[in-house]
């Protein structure tokens with residue numbers, strides 16, 4: 001009996017082993033690193049400080065490769081967002097060069113053929129880092145850095161996915177898995193080969209409201225930018241939650257009134 005049991009165990013392990021071994025080379029996405037987000041749940045809200053830090057990370061790091069086509073500067077000072085003042089938002093907009101319309105001679109390029117540009121205004125959208133898809137691919141080894149405006153809404157795991165990718169570069173490559181030339185091992189990216197070089201380092205971004213001695217880690221930077229990208233994906237979350245709670249309260253009050261009128265109507269019938 002004992003013998004058959006252990007034989008069964010050994011056989012079972014021997015059969016299961018190749019399945020485990022195969023797991024290390026399949027490129028199947030690892031479970032995401034679950035974080036706590038202030039905006040989760042019915043009463044969830046974005047944290048303005050996180051959003052401002054995240055904007056800084058996007059601006060100083062990600063915007064070199066990724067566009068944010070659907071985000072207009074004026075939203076940076078609107079309720080429910082990062083809460084920049086009107087003046088700060090205007091200064092941010094003016095710090096970007098956007099494509100100018102035709103000038104009074106009808107030209108859209110200067111003498112050298114470069115497109116005419118002007119400083120941004122609140123109504124403008126974040127300008128893309130590359131003039132077109134071909135240029136973006138040419139600078140990124142053939143891969144296209146996707147627009148980040150809706151990335152949190154578009155990917156399973158949302159902010160946890162963005163956080164896991166950004167903090168997932170320094171894992172040991174499993175034995176038997178070959179990283180494609182010019183790509184990087186990242187087990188949170190489906191297929192494990194990502195064309196994005198590790199974009200964040202410890203201390204790469206300095207948050208001004210922090211003690212100067214405290215360095216932002218890769219995780220701090222990744223957490224902040226994932227917050228910011230959650231907001232760009234769903235800028236009206238606060239309104240939606242407020243309306244949701246209002247509707248619930250209304251329904252509860254309505255149920256109470258209906259119950260009372262039911263009692264009133266049937267009072268004499270008993």
Ligand code: HEC
Pocket residue numbers: 057058061062063064065066140143144145146151155161162165166193194195196197199200225
């Ligand atoms: C040097 C250019 C570069 C920088 C800087 C960069 N990325 Fe990327 N990123 C890429 C490229 C290229 C890809 C496409 C990867 C692929 O398809 O293999 C990518 C992919 C991604 C993905 C996965 C997209 C998907 O389709 O699931 C996310 C998320 C992402 N980047 C976020 C960021 C964030 C946030 C930052 C800033 C902290 C950043 N990236 C900085 C080039 C860059």
